[in-house]
Amino acid sequence: MTHPALTERPEKRPRTGARPGPGPGPATVRRRRLRGLATVALFILPALVLYGLLVLAPIAIAAYTSMFRWNGLGGWPEDFVGLDNFTRLFDSDVFHGDLRNGLIIIVLSLLVQLPFALGLALLLNRRMRGRAVYRLLFFAPYVLSEVITGVLFSLILSPESGLANQLLRAVGLEELERAWLADPSTVLPALFAVMTWKYFGFYMILFLAGRQGIPAELGEAAAIDGATAWEQFRHVTLPLLGPTIRIAAFLSIIGTVQLFDLVWVLTGGGPDHASETLAVTMFQFGFKRTQVGYASAISVVMFLLSMIFALAYLRFVMRRDTQGAVTTMGDHR
Amino acid sequence: MSLRRRGLVMGAAITAASLLLGGCGGGSENGSEASPGGKVTIEWWHIGTAEPNKTIYDGWAKAYQAQHPNVTIKVTPMENDAFKSKMATVTTAASAPDIFSTWGGGVLKQQLDAGIVKDFGDVNAIGKFTSAALAAYQIDGKTYGIPVDVGMVGFWYNKKLFAEAGVTEPPATWPAFLDAVKKLKAAGITPIALAGKEKWPGHYYWTYLAMRMAGLDALKQAATTHDFTGAGFVAAGRKLKELVDLEPFQKGFLNAAYSTPDGQAATVGSGKAAMELMGQWAPSVQKDAGGGIGEDLGFFPFPAVEGGQGAATEALGGGNGFAIGADAPAEAVDFLKFISQMDNHKKFVESGAGLPALAGGEEAIKDANLKTVATTLAGATGFQLYLDQAYPPAVGQEINDSVAGLIAGSKTPEEVAAAITETAKAEG
Numbered sequence: 001m002t003h004p005a006l007t008e009r010p011e012k013r014p015r016t017g018a019r020p021g022p023g024p025g026p027a028t029v030r031r032r033r034l035r036g037l038a039t040v041a042l043f044i045l046p047a048l049v050l051y052g053l054l055v056l057a058p059i060a061i062a063a064y065t066s067m068f069r070w071n072g073l074g075g076w077p078e079d080f081v082g083l084d085n086f087t088r089l090f091d092s093d094v095f096h097g098d099l100r101n102g103l104i105i106i107v108l109s110l111l112v113q114l115p116f117a118l119g120l121a122l123l124l125n126r127r128m129r130g131r132a133v134y135r136l137l138f139f140a141p142y143v144l145s146e147v148i149t150g151v152l153f154s155l156i157l158s159p160e161s162g163l164a165n166q167l168l169r170a171v172g173l174e175e176l177e178r179a180w181l182a183d184p185s186t187v188l189p190a191l192f193a194v195m196t197w198k199y200f201g202f203y204m205i206l207f208l209a210g211r212q213g214i215p216a217e218l219g220e221a222a223a224i225d226g227a228t229a230w231e232q233f234r235h236v237t238l239p240l241l242g243p244t245i246r247i248a249a250f251l252s253i254i255g256t257v258q259l260f261d262l263v264w265v266l267t268g269g270g271p272d273h274a275s276e277t278l279a280v281t282m283f284q285f286g287f288k289r290t291q292v293g294y295a296s297a298i299s300v301v302m303f304l305l306s307m308i309f310a311l312a313y314l315r316f317v318m319r320r321d322t323q324g325a326v327t328t329m330g331d332h333r
Numbered sequence: 334m335s336l337r338r339r340g341l342v343m344g345a346a347i348t349a350a351s352l353l354l355g356g357c358g359g360g361s362e363n364g365s366e367a368s369p370g371g372k373v374t375i376e377w378w379h380i381g382t383a384e385p386n387k388t389i390y391d392g393w394a395k396a397y398q399a400q401h402p403n404v405t406i407k408v409t410p411m412e413n414d415a416f417k418s419k420m421a422t423v424t425t426a427a428s429a430p431d432i433f434s435t436w437g438g439g440v441l442k443q444q445l446d447a448g449i450v451k452d453f454g455d456v457n458a459i460g461k462f463t464s465a466a467l468a469a470y471q472i473d474g475k476t477y478g479i480p481v482d483v484g485m486v487g488f489w490y491n492k493k494l495f496a497e498a499g500v501t502e503p504p505a506t507w508p509a510f511l512d513a514v515k516k517l518k519a520a521g522i523t524p525i526a527l528a529g530k531e532k533w534p535g536h537y538y539w540t541y542l543a544m545r546m547a548g549l550d551a552l553k554q555a556a557t558t559h560d561f562t563g564a565g566f567v568a569a570g571r572k573l574k575e576l577v578d579l580e581p582f583q584k585g586f587l588n589a590a591y592s593t594p595d596g597q598a599a600t601v602g603s604g605k606a607a608m609e610l611m612g613q614w615a616p617s618v619q620k621d622a623g624g625g626i627g628e629d630l631g632f633f634p635f636p637a638v639e640g641g642q643g644a645a646t647e648a649l650g651g652g653n654g655f656a657i658g659a660d661a662p663a664e665a666v667d668f669l670k671f672i673s674q675m676d677n678h679k680k681f682v683e684s685g686a687g688l689p690a691l692a693g694g695e696e697a698i699k700d701a702n703l704k705t706v707a708t709t710l711a712g713a714t715g716f717q718l719y720l721d722q723a724y725p726p727a728v729g730q731e732i733n734d735s736v737a738g739l740i741a742g743s744k745t746p747e748e749v750a751a752a753i754t755e756t757a758k759a760e761g
Contacts, residue, residue, distance in 0.1 A: 088759070158585070159595075162595075181588040267588055270588060290727065
């Protein structure tokens with residue numbers, strides 16, 4: 001209110017655009033704007049209804065039922081317990097284990113999986129014989145369904161007759177044989193290996209697309225200025241790949257918070273909760289134990305974790321990438 | 334043209350809708366009014382979708398209708414999970430079919446509380462069932478279901494591997510059992526196959542030990558007091574720890590499934606492990622998953638454990654049965670009486686559909702091992718229903734989960750008892 005310039009701005013920049021000559025009267029403008037709004041509402045309505053019914057309503061219902069002791073049967077829940085489900089959850093060792101497992105997988109993904117995919121993408125960006133074949137081969141695992149991947153690798157990692165241990169035996173490395181998925185100390189690395197096999201192709205394609213968006217001239221110019229291959233990568237390619245890397249890290253982290261099907265098929269969260277994730281715990285309580293109230297509490301925690309992370313990440317890490325898109329849309333109308 | 338087409342579409346939609354409605358609406362209305370001599374329809378839901386059960390159930394319905402022309406039996410076979418969810422709906426709506434499948438225990442109790450099942454009155458008038466078979470369907474001294482078959486859990490063992498290890502006869506006591514495990518291990522044979530990933534096969538050990546140490550009454554009491562911390566339950570965990578400390582299970586058992594090609598059943602069925610603790614279905618799964626060991630397969634009941642409340646003749650198991658809806662006509666009870674006649678029941682047993690629920694039905698069994706199971710069961714002095722049927726699902730799963738922790742070495746016997754108690758108390 002102390003800044004007249006701010007409050008005056010709308011008048012100075014009419015939304016209909018400045019037209020020379022006598023403009024339409026205020027009534028006409030209002031009517032036209034109303035009609036515009038009606039059109040927008042008409043087009044947005046179906047999507048909004050679907051979004052409300054399928055996304056917003058379930059979130060609200062889950063938040064509501066998370067405050068009840070409820071087995072999911074017989075109408076609406078009645079046994080109100082307040083935040084009891086949440087206190088029980090935060091006290092539970094399984095929940096702490098879920099968080100720890102998620103964190104380990106996130107750290108491994110960021111430190112191993114993404115750099116590996118980036119390296120492959122840069123390699124496959126070079127001219128070489130059969131480049132398209134390699135790209136296709138590396139991307140193929142991503143096309144398989146999680147369940148098929150799970151079944152495949154539970155056979156490969158089976159302790160007695162599995163391919164992994166047989167290969168180790170064949171090359172004389174018996175002492176490296178493990179009961180991979182059945183040993184609490186090896187199950188997370190084994191799970192991570194399977195995840196890497198499954199998902200690196202996706203990130204590779206992402207990075208490849210990002211790399212191809214960088215004009216070759218920039219690299220050439222740096223080379224003329226005497227930059228070595230490493231310096232070209234470090235100071236030209238990597239910074240220009242920044243947006244792609246940031247979105248890849250984002251997808252990887254959100255995906256890990258929701259990780260379910262691969263774990264469910266491979267280990268069921270075992271042995272002894274060693275590979276359990278939040279989503280697996282939620283499934284156990286919701287569908288096996290029919291403690292739907294408690295399972296709702298887990299889903300609410302998952303939702304809050306994902307949302308807080310997503311908002312913070314968008315605000316602090318990806319701010320530059322999204323500038324001019326979402327955040328400043330108002331100014332460009 | 335366009336009008337006519339629209340009419341056609343609408344006609345089709347109405348037909349489809351009425352079909353759907355008809356399918357949903359069924360339930361209790363039909364035949365709930367029993368008029369002697371008049372037309373009666375009996376709605377029968379069962380889960381015998383596999384052979385030979387399907388043919389036998391259909392045969393029973395046809396034979397009964399032939400004898401009673403005024404009765405129509407509407408048979409609806411359903412897959413297990415579909416049946417469970419449909420029953421959950423009709424329980425909520427308090428409108429059950431006239432006859433439906435049940436396993437007794439906690440779920441039947443829920444249905445009783447919802448008022449959708451009826452007391453049979455004098456069950457002896459229907460058939461001479463063995464007490465083990467009937468136990469699961471009796472609540473507070475009244476009978477709300479009748480059994481069609483019943484089975485029990487025990488050790489299925491490889492006679493040849495036992496002989497190789499120098500174990501001459503099946504162990505009858507817990508020390509003898511541990512001794513047999515040691516001998517097998519010394520001979521380089523994996524003593525026991527266990528599906529650690531699925532958890533329920535592991536809980537059989539704890540349940541049997543709890544039956545032997547704490548006793549059947551303590552298990553029944555715990556359902557109402559929600560207290561599993563008694564000395565008997567902790568002792569059961571300690572006994573199981575004795576076994577686990579011998580490392581008797583196959584390599585990688587913690588992530589082994591039950592019926593997969595490298596699972597528990599296949600490991601025994603291909604002669605790679607000497608025994609497993611499993612229900613009467615074990616021989617067929619062993620055969621399917623691992624080829625089977627034929628004549629080498631034998632059965633012995635869970636051994637006696639000294640110092641406890643329970644006897645070696647008490648069995649853990651369960652079976653299939655039928656309950657009648659609260660509004661069912663008298664003909665529904667009469668039909669169940671008909672299928673419980675010895676010659677009808679024998680047809681069922683002879684086909685291999687299940688083990689007999691009627692006293693004396695053992696004669697109809699052809700397989701020697703299954704005959705042993707049935708005679709052991711007929712002579713049982715006490716019977717415990719599978720805990721995941723007897724207790725609410727949350728408690729059953731917690732038992733599975735905690736016992737899996739004990740077997741994996743992360744939980745002490747005391748922690749197992751405390752964890753089950755905590756869940757049972759929270760469930761109320």
